[in-house]
Amino acid sequence: MSNTIGDFILGSGGIFTISVVIILFVIGVATFMFRRTLLHMLMGVELMLNAVNLNLIYFARLHQNLEGQMLSLMIFVVAACEVAVGIAIIVNLYKRTGTIGVETYSEERG
Amino acid sequence: MENSLILIIVLLPLAGALLNGIVAAANAYRKKEIWGEKISGILAFSTVALSFILSMYAVFVKMAGAEAIACTPYQWMTAGGLNVNITFMIDHLSAVMLLVVTGVSAVIHFYSIGYIHGDKSSVRYFTYLNLFVFAMLLLILGDSMPVMFVGWEGVGLCSYLLIGFWYKEDEKAAAGKKAFIVNRIGDFGFLLGMFLIFANVGSLAIADVNEYFHQHNSMTFFWTNVAAICLFIGATGKSAQIPLYVWLPDAMAGPTPVSALIHAATMVTAGVYMVCRFHGVYLAAPVAMQVVLWVGGLTALFSATIALYQNDIKKVLAYSTVSQLGFMFMAAGAGAFVIAIFHLMTHAFFKACLFLGSGSVIHAMGGEQDIRYMGGLKKFMPATFLTFTLATLAIAGFPPFAGFFSKDEILWNVFASGHGNKIVWLIGMVAALCTAFYMFRLVYLTFFGSFRGSRQQEHHLHESPKTMTVPLMILAALSVVGGWIGIPKLLSFGAIPNYFHDYLEPTLSKYGHVHIDHYSHATEYALMALSVAIAFAGWLLARMLFRELKYRLPDPATYTGISRLLWNKYFIDEIYMKFIVNPIKYLSTNIFLNIADKKIIDGAANGSASGWKWVAVLLSFFQSGNIQAYGFYMLFGATIAFIFALFLF
Numbered sequence: 222m223s224n225t226i227g228d229f230i231l232g233s234g235g236i237f238t239i240s241v242v243i244i245l246f247v248i249g250v251a252t253f254m255f256r257r258t259l260l261h262m263l264m265g266v267e268l269m270l271n272a273v274n275l276n277l278i279y280f281a282r283l284h285q286n287l288e289g290q291m292l293s294l295m296i297f298v299v300a301a302c303e304v305a306v307g308i309a310i311i312v313n314l315y316k317r318t319g320t321i322g323v324e325t326y327s328e329e330r331g
Numbered sequence: 332m333e334n335s336l337i338l339i340i341v342l343l344p345l346a347g348a349l350l351n352g353i354v355a356a357a358n359a360y361r362k363k364e365i366w367g368e369k370i371s372g373i374l375a376f377s378t379v380a381l382s383f384i385l386s387m388y389a390v391f392v393k394m395a396g397a398e399a400i401a402c403t404p405y406q407w408m409t410a411g412g413l414n415v416n417i418t419f420m421i422d423h424l425s426a427v428m429l430l431v432v433t434g435v436s437a438v439i440h441f442y443s444i445g446y447i448h449g450d451k452s453s454v455r456y457f458t459y460l461n462l463f464v465f466a467m468l469l470l471i472l473g474d475s476m477p478v479m480f481v482g483w484e485g486v487g488l489c490s491y492l493l494i495g496f497w498y499k500e501d502e503k504a505a506a507g508k509k510a511f512i513v514n515r516i517g518d519f520g521f522l523l524g525m526f527l528i529f530a531n532v533g534s535l536a537i538a539d540v541n542e543y544f545h546q547h548n549s550m551t552f553f554w555t556n557v558a559a560i561c562l563f564i565g566a567t568g569k570s571a572q573i574p575l576y577v578w579l580p581d582a583m584a585g586p587t588p589v590s591a592l593i594h595a596a597t598m599v600t601a602g603v604y605m606v607c608r609f610h611g612v613y614l615a616a617p618v619a620m621q622v623v624l625w626v627g628g629l630t631a632l633f634s635a636t637i638a639l640y641q642n643d644i645k646k647v648l649a650y651s652t653v654s655q656l657g658f659m660f661m662a663a664g665a666g667a668f669v670i671a672i673f674h675l676m677t678h679a680f681f682k683a684c685l686f687l688g689s690g691s692v693i694h695a696m697g698g699e700q701d702i703r704y705m706g707g708l709k710k711f712m713p714a715t716f717l718t719f720t721l722a723t724l725a726i727a728g729f730p731p732f733a734g735f736f737s738k739d740e741i742l743w744n745v746f747a748s749g750h751g752n753k754i755v756w757l758i759g760m761v762a763a764l765c766t767a768f769y770m771f772r773l774v775y776l777t778f779f780g781s782f783r784g785s786r787q788q789e790h791h792l793h794e795s796p797k798t799m800t801v802p803l804m805i806l807a808a809l810s811v812v813g814g815w816i817g818i819p820k821l822l823s824f825g826a827i828p829n830y831f832h833d834y835l836e837p838t839l840s841k842y843g844h845v846h847i848d849h850y851s852h853a854t855e856y857a858l859m860a861l862s863v864a865i866a867f868a869g870w871l872l873a874r875m876l877f878r879e880l881k882y883r884l885p886d887p888a889t890y891t892g893i894s895r896l897l898w899n900k901y902f903i904d905e906i907y908m909k910f911i912v913n914p915i916k917y918l919s920t921n922i923f924l925n926i927a928d929k930k931i932i933d934g935a936a937n938g939s940a941s942g943w944k945w946v947a948v949l950l951s952f953f954q955s956g957n958i959q960a961y962g963f964y965m966l967f968g969a970t971i972a973f974i975f976a977l978f979l980f
Binding site: 253326327329 | 954955956957958959962963966
């Protein structure tokens with residue numbers, strides 16, 4: 222079963238996987254850049270990370286070594302941490318100002 | 332290490348200086364004395380005295396029969412073809428210098444213990460004094476030009492520190508600064524000479540340099556002479572010759588033992604020593620030899636005439652020193668290097684004695700240095716009087732005192748040598764006459780007649796303590812007998828060998844002999860008689876004028892004509908001020924400070940600062956505070972990087 226899906230993916234010359242990766246990544250970028258709430262932007266970041274993960278895993282499979290997979294495991298861990306910290310910050314910001322609209326937070330203007 | 336004895340000789344004074352220096356610093360820091368003048372003085376004296384004893388051992392026992400001994404404790408630098416070792420070498424020339432320097436230094440250190448008594452910063456004084464001896468030994472024993480140069484600069488530094496020893500008085504601090512700056516000008520010449528020699532010889536070891544100029548000189552006649560003259564410019568700075576002599580009279584602001592040690596006996600003779608050390612170079616450069624001869628002769632006469640009218644006891648001696656150094660250069664310029672060193676040695680004895688004697692007088696007078704207010708000191712300070720007179724007889728050239736032999740030999744060589752010159756000889760004779768005159772003027776005004784100072788000073792008059800009179804006696808004895816090791820064959824009819832000549836001649840004629848024109852013995856005797864007659868003439872003239880001073884010496888302000896010119900030292904200081912110092916000051920303030928520094932350099936610094944400020948204002952537009960804009964920049968940058976990676980690599 223898994224072999225069939227794997228064969229399909231590899232057999233397609235990577236077009237399928239790479240397309241999925243690119244679509245995911247672009248969705249992530251678009252989410253980050255155009256959604257106006259911090260929560261959505263965080264989700265966009267996660268999408269981008271997952272696109273990268275998928276990419277790594279695909280190429281690890283293609284080249285028949287495990288380093289890519291190991292790296293993607295690391296990215297999972299980092300992403301989890303990032304989400305935890307990010308959401309904590311967002312919750313606190315919400316408690317302070319009552320909004321998580323990104324345009325509210327522009328104190329860093331030079 | 333072979334001959335590590337030499338290393339000990341050099342390092343002993345340094346050890347004394349370090350120890351005293353640390354204590355001086357600690358004393359100042361803790362505001363109470365760890366040890367005072369007594370211990371530091373004894374320490375300083377004993378290191379130098381030990382150095383002297385070891386030097387004697389090294390010269391007379393270890394070196395007996397040998398031409399030279401050397402010791403290389405350290406390889407200083409190796410770069411390409413350049414290889415400089417720190418090598419200390421004692422050959423016959425440096426042996427003489429070594430003994431004179433350590434010996435006279437030891438005596439003067441001892442004298443200093445009495446002289447500096449009661450001064451609050453005596454520990455600092457002894458630190459400098461010891462450091463000076465160390466630097467001087469580097470200069471003398473260094474076997475290569477850089478090591479010699481380190482010593483050369485070191486003695487300059489110590490001279491500066493000691494002239495400005497009482498730095499709280501502006502005038503003395505300024506004198507120190509003047510000495511330093513004038514010396515720097517000379518040092519620049521020395522450096523240029525060194526570079527020029529290195530560029531052609533490819534080695535800086537003194538023996539190599541002399542050998543090169545003697546054997547395979549591939550430099551053109553012009554550049555050979557330029558190199559030798561550059562070195563001589565260094566010598567004019569250190570040894571106070573025209574045109575750089577102006578610092579020496581001002582240097583008398585320092586403590587008197589310093590004047591005796593540094594500005595009479597040792598440091599100022601470094602230039603003469605250097606010329607003799609590089610005699611191979613000078614023998615290859617006849618024009619430079621002529622320059623040395625003429626500068627020496629003119630300086631001798633010039634400063635001797637100035638000394639005729641000075642009223643400050645130390646100033647007279649200072650100009651006398653300049654004049655005597657001129658004599659030494661005359662000898663060197665005539666190719667009589669042995670005689671130059673001989674006069675250097677005898678001069679070290681009698682001039683140190685004179686300076687220490689004047690220190691004793693000043694001590695008794697409570698700081699008064701003007702001979703118009705002295706007089707009749709003979710009966711108050713018999714020991715000082717006796718030694719001072721003996722040294723005066725020596726410098727005036729009375730036989731059989733030390734100065735007679737050396738000065739007479741100089742004049743004879745200038746007269747007869749192939750490099751010599753009858754006109755310079757005449758100049759030297761006149762200078763010798765002036766020397767005898769001003770020295771006896773000094774003696775008569777100081778020690779004879781009746782006391783012309785205040786009642787209070789008269790009450791205070793006393794003979795100096797033993798620590799001061801014993802060195803005086805030693806030096807006076809040396810001024811008497813010091814010349815006897817170099818009695819010319821002609822005078823002793825070959826009965827007594829000319830030890831000094833025989834000792835130095837092999838070392839100093841390695842690179843060729845100087846031709847001496849042939850004259851009959853009668854001529855030689857006649858010249859000798861003439862120089863004695865001149866000494867007597869100077870003495871009698873001074874005796875006639877100043878023996879019993881019945882009149883008040885005129886106020887210098889009323890001088891006119893030639894006496895005004897001489898009293899004002901030919902207005903040389905004023906001329907230098909007007910034509911050199913002030914233009915440089917003008918150039919410095921108006922061009923280098925106000926335009927180059929304030930406008931160009933500050934302008935560039937401030938301009939770039941405000942320029943970047945405006946750039947920052949423009950760039951801050953991008954820092955909008957909008958996180959999503961930042962995301963966009965990032966994406967943009969990443970895309971650019973991606974494109975670069977894809978298409979350019």
